[in-house]
Amino acid sequence: MSKSTSTVAELLQNNADHLTRAERQLSQSLLVNYPVSGLGSITAVAKSAGVSTPTVARLVKKIGFSGFPDFQAALRNEVEATISDPIAKHDTWAGQAPNEHIVNKFTEAVIENIRHSLGQLDIETFDQTCKMLADTSRSLFVVGGRITRSLADYFFLHMQVLRKDVTHIQAISNAWPHYLLDIKKDDVIVIFDVRRYETSTLRLAEMAAEAGAKIVLFTDQWHSPIAKLADHTFSLKIVVPSAWDSSVTMMLLVETIIADVQTRTWPETRQRMEELEVMFDRTKFFRKFT
Structure with a gap:
């Protein structure tokens, strides 16, 4: 061996x-x-x-x-x-709790998810995806599902600051056909889809692919059916000791991609952020302590 x-x-x-x-x-x-x-x-x-x-x-x-x-x-x-x-032998994460305590079991599972997912990450796919997301000649669309829409919203909010022409597609099947009217060849659609895979999201991906859009998929280790249509797929481990799957690994990758795109688009992004801060000041959106 x-x-x-x-x-x-x-x-x-x-x-x-x-x-x-x-x-x-x-x-x-x-x-x-x-x-x-x-x-x-x-x-x-x-x-x-x-x-x-x-x-x-x-x-x-x-x-x-x-x-x-x-x-x-x-x-x-x-x-x-x-x-x-399933739990590696190590000092407990929460020192005052035993190995079998949920805090330690859950933390170990999340860290193993990250280790496993990053071990399989294709760096070329990562780089190509970030380059494509930073290309402002392409319109960018973002969509999530029943659970993953929070990740989609987070990703959209940051990408909207980094670059122009970003659209958040509502995770409601009777609303997204309207967005398809604006998707053109070589535009990018970022899709979050983990088990249980949603039929409406698959239909959206199929129609976006027919329009010539490039699909970036964030999914789990079992792969959403959308993987067959995707140009770039990030398959991440999500299992934890809970009735719910974990979004930590996916959030880590999302934030890493945001950081990379920010570097690629910094001159434009810096100007957009400065203009945004001026608007925040004018609207008194954030509390000032000075």
Whole structure:
């Protein structure tokens, strides 16, 4: 077995630049439902990715395994570790509470979500997305769902300050068709969609894609159906010990993207922020303590 301390997902990401086109296609397929996607037979894995079995054999060796059985053993070890020891052994986050306290369990889960998600983040996709969002020749549209609309609203509010021509599409199915009238070829639509995936949001994405818009998708580790239409997809881990999924990892990435776009658009952004502050002063929007 490979002696690497990296996960299989990390090995796939770290070797991405050295993979052939077919191997990259296989790598992406493996990461879609990781690690379950790699636990079938070599024939099933190849078929699911639309590649040949020799491609599977070459890829696993290229990322450091002696063969497919060695590769699968590593995946099974990851699954077993996740099931048997979901909380890493460490000093508790809240020192006065035991490991099993919800504060520590929840914090550990969130940090693992961040670690896992960033480990699989494609930096090229990140950079291309930020470049596209900073391109003011493209109109920008933002939409979220029943839960994710708060993230969409946060993202919209900041992007509206950073650049011109930004529209927040209301998360109401009978309202968004009106916005489609203004979407043109190569405009950008940012969509937040996590389980349970909303049918109306998928319909919106389909119609935006038909109009030639570029789709940036923020979704979970299981992938919204919109991923098949998206130009850039950010798949983030969201599971925590709660009846609700966590938005922390997604918020982290959103804020990182906002920071990058701000750098790219700073001359224009600075002027917009200065004008905005003048308007705040005139309207006495914020309380002054001087």
